[in-house]
Amino acid sequence: MRTLITYIMVFPRRSAFVLFALLVAGVAEGLSLTALLPLLSIAVGESSGESGIGKFMVDILQKIGIEPTLDMILIIIVAGMFTKGLILLLANRQVGYTVAHVATALRLSLIEALLASRWQYYLRQPVGSLANSVATEAYRAANGFEHSVIVLALAIQVLVYAVVAVFISWEATLASLLIGLFLLLVLHRLVRATRRAGASQTQLLRYLLAYLSDVLNSVKSLKAMARDNVADAILHDQTKQLEKATRHEVMSRAALMALQEPILAAITAAGLYLALVIWELSLPEVMVMVFLLTRILGLLNKTQRKYQQLAVQESAYWALRKAAEDAAAAAERNSGTGEPTLDQHIVLQNVQFSYGEKSIFDNLNLEIPIRTFTAVTGPSGVGKSTLIDLLCGLAEPDSGEVLIDGKPLHDIDLRKWRHMIGYVSQDTILLHDTIVNNILVGEPALTEADAERALRKAGAWEFVSALPDGMQSVVGERGGMLSGGQRQRIAIARALAHDPAFLIMDEPTSALDPESEKNICETLQQLSSQLTIIAVSHQPAVINAADRVFILSHGEAKTLSHG
Numbered sequence: 001m002r003t004l005i006t007y008i009m010v011f012p013r014r015s016a017f018v019l020f021a022l023l024v025a026g027v028a029e030g031l032s033l034t035a036l037l038p039l040l041s042i043a044v045g046e047s048s049g050e051s052g053i054g055k056f057m058v059d060i061l062q063k064i065g066i067e068p069t070l071d072m073i074l075i076i077i078v079a080g081m082f083t084k085g086l087i088l089l090l091a092n093r094q095v096g097y098t099v100a101h102v103a104t105a106l107r108l109s110l111i112e113a114l115l116a117s118r119w120q121y122y123l124r125q126p127v128g129s130l131a132n133s134v135a136t137e138a139y140r141a142a143n144g145f146e147h148s149v150i151v152l153a154l155a156i157q158v159l160v161y162a163v164v165a166v167f168i169s170w171e172a173t174l175a176s177l178l179i180g181l182f183l184l185l186v187l188h189r190l191v192r193a194t195r196r197a198g199a200s201q202t203q204l205l206r207y208l209l210a211y212l213s214d215v216l217n218s219v220k221s222l223k224a225m226a227r228d229n230v231a232d233a234i235l236h237d238q239t240k241q242l243e244k245a246t247r248h249e250v251m252s253r254a255a256l257m258a259l260q261e262p263i264l265a266a267i268t269a270a271g272l273y274l275a276l277v278i279w280e281l282s283l284p285e286v287m288v289m290v291f292l293l294t295r296i297l298g299l300l301n302k303t304q305r306k307y308q309q310l311a312v313q314e315s316a317y318w319a320l321r322k323a324a325e326d327a328a329a330a331a332e333r334n335s336g337t338g339e340p341t342l343d344q345h346i347v348l349q350n351v352q353f354s355y356g357e358k359s360i361f362d363n364l365n366l367e368i369p370i371r372t373f374t375a376v377t378g379p380s381g382v383g384k385s386t387l388i389d390l391l392c393g394l395a396e397p398d399s400g401e402v403l404i405d406g407k408p409l410h411d412i413d414l415r416k417w418r419h420m421i422g423y424v425s426q427d428t429i430l431l432h433d434t435i436v437n438n439i440l441v442g443e444p445a446l447t448e449a450d451a452e453r454a455l456r457k458a459g460a461w462e463f464v465s466a467l468p469d470g471m472q473s474v475v476g477e478r479g480g481m482l483s484g485g486q487r488q489r490i491a492i493a494r495a496l497a498h499d500p501a502f503l504i505m506d507e508p509t510s511a512l513d514p515e516s517e518k519n520i521c522e523t524l525q526q527l528s529s530q531l532t533i534i535a536v537s538h539q540p541a542v543i544n545a546a547d548r549v550f551i552l553s554h555g556e557a558k559t560l561s562h563g
């Protein structure tokens with residue numbers, strides 16, 4: 001029930017629209033069936049001109065100039081059904097479009113919240129379970145939306161039907177509704193069982209996909225050590241559990257379907273016996289009772305089946321919504337509005353930083369003047385990458401300041417500051433695409449001329465222009481058709497394409513041979529006359545090429561002087 005209400009509150013306009021479409025279809029059906037009333041009134045022995053709803057219908061028909069003969073009434077019923085079919089077609093189309101829209105809206109809300117979340121939060125999210133949220137959960141949640149609107153439309157239809165039925169026989173209507181409610185209550189256990197099965201499917205799918213993506217990412221090393229069977233066993237086990245949950249769902253669904261009809265038949269048979277044998281009602285009266293009973297109960301049964309389907313899918317909606325809400329709660333702070341400039345220096349002043357209990361910097365102080373090449377070195381795990389995160393605003397100091405031209409970074413518009421940064425990560429992965437696309441990576445503001453200029457600056461133009469297809473050459477899977485040094489130059493060109501003022505490089509030469517490393521270092525030295533560079537590195541060649549070197553140790557930075 002909560003899901004149903006929530007869906008409608010989250011998508012009010014679309015729900016109203018779909019509901020309206022479904023109701024119009026229902027009313028069309030209702031109207032065409034109302035035309036049955038004169039027939040029924042004849043059936044119960046009322047002469048069509050005397051009293052009640054039959055007379056009402058006859059009057060209306062006569063007023064619009066239609067004589068209520070049997071053939072005319074039958075034509076109206078059939079025409080009504082055709083109209084209903086047409087309206088239903090339009091309504092279903094609307095439902096389909098809306099479901100697609102709901103899935104897209106849910107996906108986007110999660111993706112946007114995640115991309116806007118703090119880096120530390122983002123790092124903790126398993127990729128597989130995110131992929132699962134965006135793919136399966138959004139799809140299931142959108143189907144849940146469809147079912148909830150249908151449940152609502154059917155419930156309203158039951159109500160409308162009951163109102164019409166009261167005019168024919170209030171006793172039969174009351175009896176139908178009471179029996180219907182009793183049936184709903186008796187079979188509700190099956191709905192609850194389906195809900196539990198749906199919730200465990202949602203949970204298991206998350207685990208399974210999170211684990212699967214981890215395994216697939218490291219499959220080579222697992223295979224090489226013949227340990228893929230362990231992963232295989234775990235995946236096998238999780239898949240089996242998922243199958244079990246699906247079986248429970250299928251069983252409850254099938255049981256509900258299977259039980260509804262016989263119970264309904266038994267009730268109808270008992271009613272018939274009572275009416276005909278014990279109460280000795282007339283056959284036409286009994287016919288009316290049976291007609292209303294089966295119609296109302298049929299609709300109620302259908303409502304419950306749809307509600308059961310909603311119960312399977314609702315957990316996907318809640319899981320997805322929780323993921324999006326958690327990500328939104330962990331949104332990156334960007335309260336700064338200051339316009340960034342980089343005309344003087346970047347300074348870290350008395351910076352303290354820790355990951356939870358683990359202290360990384362106690363009192364970090366360092367200065368990076370503009371148009372210099374600064375190298376940062378230190379033992380593994382000392383906090384070099386963390387320093388870079390602080391400079392980009394991906395991490396915030398617990399105390400102390402990151403100052404850009406003397407302005408605290410938290411007062412500066414973070415996005416504008418990041419636009420001024422060119423970043424080359426430790427593990428740059430080139431896309432299986434052309435060189436130019438690898439440099440522009442879809443940035444609409446950049447042109448091929450920017451890519452060429454960046455390649456020249458990165459010292460890569462010589463080898464790129466010598467390729468048969470130049471910048472249009474495809475680099476292969478992960479850039480496999482280029483050498484390590486060439487890949488690194490493409491990565492540098494990518495970081496330079498938007499003309500950054502500050503170039504950050506994490507281990508720029510760790511995978512290179514001495515010759516390529518020397519070339520990259522020369523390029524960085526040349527570039528430092530135009531922009532500010534910081535490179536994290538263990539490599540002596542980089543340290544020697546830099547203008548200034550800081551060694552991180554014990555939470556502080558010490559300057560290394562060299563000639």
Ligand SMILES: Nc1ncnc2c1ncn2[C@@H]1O[C@H](COP(=O)(O)OP(=O)(O)OP(=O)(O)O)[C@@H](O)[C@H]1O
Binds near residue numbers: 387
């Ligand atoms: N997101 C995180 N949550 C908790 N601890 C972290 C996180 N990121 C890094 N650490 C820890 O903080 C310490 C510093 O990590 P960092 O990656 O900055 O070191 P590093 O000097 O760059 O190491 P390396 O040279 O091995 O890349 C490490 O001990 C690491 O385990």
